[in-house]
């Protein structure tokens with residue numbers, strides 16, 4: 289029961305930084321789209337008038353409708369992406385299953401992962417998969433069936449199969465985390481292709497290492513390549529299968545210290561992605577297999593272990609939870625920065641451009657008005673009306689859009705400084 293209470297996740301999960309920022313920026317772009325549309329409508333009515341608005345100005349403002357729409361489409365699809373790499377059989381698929389709290393991905397003998405598998409949340413409680421190059425949803429009823437479906441496909445190792453799993457079944461999926469499982473880094477000659485295809489938009493990488501051996505050159509090489517293409521990737525190192533150490537308690541401390549030192553050295557001195565002190569915080573000693581078992585037990589309402597588990601289970605289980613907490617903080621901050629900062633800059637740019645155009649038109653109207661003071665009253669009134677509308681519209685743009693975009697910027701910088 290002690291374990292279960294620490295395991296309950298509430299909505300003060302660090303993932304909410306991303307979830308809330310996403311909602312806010314989506315709302316803002318809905319409003320921006322409304323304003324752009326209003327402006328277009330107004331400009332059209334002015335174009336009908338004599339020479340107040342040029343055709344070119346009209347087109348320019350109208351082009352923002354598509355731009356804003358495109359940004360909204362991207363925003364809707366934005367998520368947090370974590371990719372798992374490591375040598376074959378180190379337990380990559382098991383780690384993902386442990387985080388998802390269920391045996392979703394096939395793992396173990398005869399279930400070697402032979403292409404990229406992306407697990408993401410689906411709405412309406414549906415489970416299905418979509419293979420690369422297809423749009424057909426293949427329903428998946430069970431894990432066994434998923435394994436079968438993956439075997440029967442003729443898949444190339446760098447291909448991607450997207451697995452959609454009901455959001456309600458896992459908080460991480462609900463909060464827009466997307467998991468990418470990979471074949472062992474030791475089985476491919478195509479690391480560059482892997483990186484270009486699957487890694488460039490990843491927010492976090494997890495190296496699943498085997499605590500029974502030492503970090504391998506193939507594993508290191510992979511991350512060296514990643515860090516040439518991405519500046520300062522976020523990397524966690526899981527020394528998995530740490531339960532195996534329980535059988536040799538006399539070497540336990542020594543082995544742990546050695547793994548820790550090598551992992552920290554790799555992250556700080558070799559890859560130069562963290563200081564040695566920060567790197568310490570990125571290395572964990574866990575057992576994915578035990579964690580998964582414990583969680584499946586809990587899900588069935590049974591105690592997380594039956595007493596027959598290897599010594600040190602509790603500590604390893606806590607360390608896995610500690611990893612998850614740090615992972616959540618890291619991924620949500622990183623995703624807010626990489627995904628939303630750009631959008632908020634573009635939103636601000638669009639707002640500024642439109643304002644400038646409206647200011648120019650306002651200026652022109654005022655000039656025309658003073659030049660034509662002596663002409664017919666009718667024309668004079670028309671210009672007066674236009675001027676008023678423009679004043680209102682620019683004022684609104686000024687106040688609202690700017691406020692909104694600045695608000696997002698503040699959120700982004702707040703998330704970054706936190």
Ligand code: GTP
Nearest residue numbers: 376377378379380381382395396400401529575576
């Ligand atoms: P590939 O897909 O073949 O590259 O392997 P993988 O890295 O996905 O490993 P997978 O999750 O399939 O695990 C391989 C085997 O190791 C399975 O039989 C797991 O049950 C076992 N395993 C995974 N994690 C642990 C662990 O922490 N401790 C122990 N003892 N066994 C584990």
Ligand code: MG
Nearest residue numbers: 380381400401
């Ligand atoms: Mg696997």
